[in-house]
Amino acid sequence: MPFLYTPWTPVLLLAFLLSLGAQLLVQSRFAHYGQIPASRGLTGRSVAEAILRQNGLYDVAVEPVPGSLSDHYDPTERTVRLSEGVYDSASIAAVAVAAHEVGHAIQHGTNYPLLVLRHHLVPVLNITSGLAPWLILAGILFKASGLFLLGVLFFAGVVLFHFVTLPVEFDASRRALRELERLGLVSPAEIPAARKVLTAAALTYVAAATIAALQLLEYIWIFTQGRDEA
Template sequence: MRSYLYFTYAGYGFIIIAGLASMFSQMFVRSSYSKYSKISTISGKTGADVARQILNNKGINDVEVIQSRGGTLSDHYDPTKKVVALSPKVYADDSIASVSVAAHEVGHAIQHAESYGFIALRNKVLPLAIISSKFSFIPLFFGFMADNQQMFNIGILLLSIIAIFQLVTLPVEFDASNRAIKILRQEQILTSSELAGSKKMLTAAALTYVAALFGTIMSILRYVAIFNNRNRD
């Protein structure tokens, strides 16, 4: 009984740790975004201006920059439609945050145009990750309820696929940020002091992906700890 309680508490401990990591990473990125969204750049260029400038300079003429209807930090690059979709504030503002986010998303467009290796790998894992995120709970639930090792293993496998997708996503995101910083420096879109703020903000954003992977791993460890200990008892 004592052993069961220990592993049960340990299992919840994994979730608490993951939750705290996710919470702090989200707070960090929102705090950084809030800070640098209030500081205008010397150039006065908006996120949309910068995105179009970088695309033109890279000779990428088949990607459109549009204003999306999404909220804060909903900015993204859609390779199927070939659009860099920027949230209204990023699209129209000339802040360090807006310029940095826009350059980051264009970084993904450049990755796609140059056939960056991890993009192709992530796209291959994506369909499996989508299925896994929708159905992983089912075999885990029946594995626990019926004390069925095979069903439980299937659930853990599905969660592992999600973790693999998140792991492959990390180099994609970090590379896009590195590309953004390099371009913003080379094209003198931001000054050296502005670049320092840009780096901090993009680093904070990247940490949310690290926290997501960490959370998935903690979930796997929790389920395994509780299931194995129950069978042991």
């Protein structure tokens, strides 16, 4: 039974290349628009705090975090964490990224269902996602279909997480652009540039979800081949 190479391997390789392209696109657009000052002169921190205030989220903090493009919203600490290139930067890219992370805080504040679901999935997947590849490998090595199937089921949870993440990220970007425009934090002419930055970032999530789905299909194919050979 093939393991290292299957009919799905070429498709997966193509998906990995597309994922690499998406990562390069994000870095390229962030680098480009990170050099273009936003006309209002507001930093990522200022934009984040302004949007939070206007949405009544006074209990959400904004803090710097080390790294590049390490920006995220922490729902357990109710904190928007902005990377070094965003927190103190007044570029279009910084403003767009900061607004996106606040979009997640707004989702949290309104109990956006898919964000709540994703939050509940995290502690379970912290365990099952690590076990999945080992169970699949053990199932193949020991010809134990039960172990293999359990690994596939655990990995299916990973795929579910990726596909729940997609609408969460798209919605956060939609909220970000709406708030930037509604509050006049950037000029109308800068909205398309901000959208380009956020669209590039969204493509990385699409690529990750695609790869995970293809891997799941590959595992299912391997499982069915094993049953046919039994």
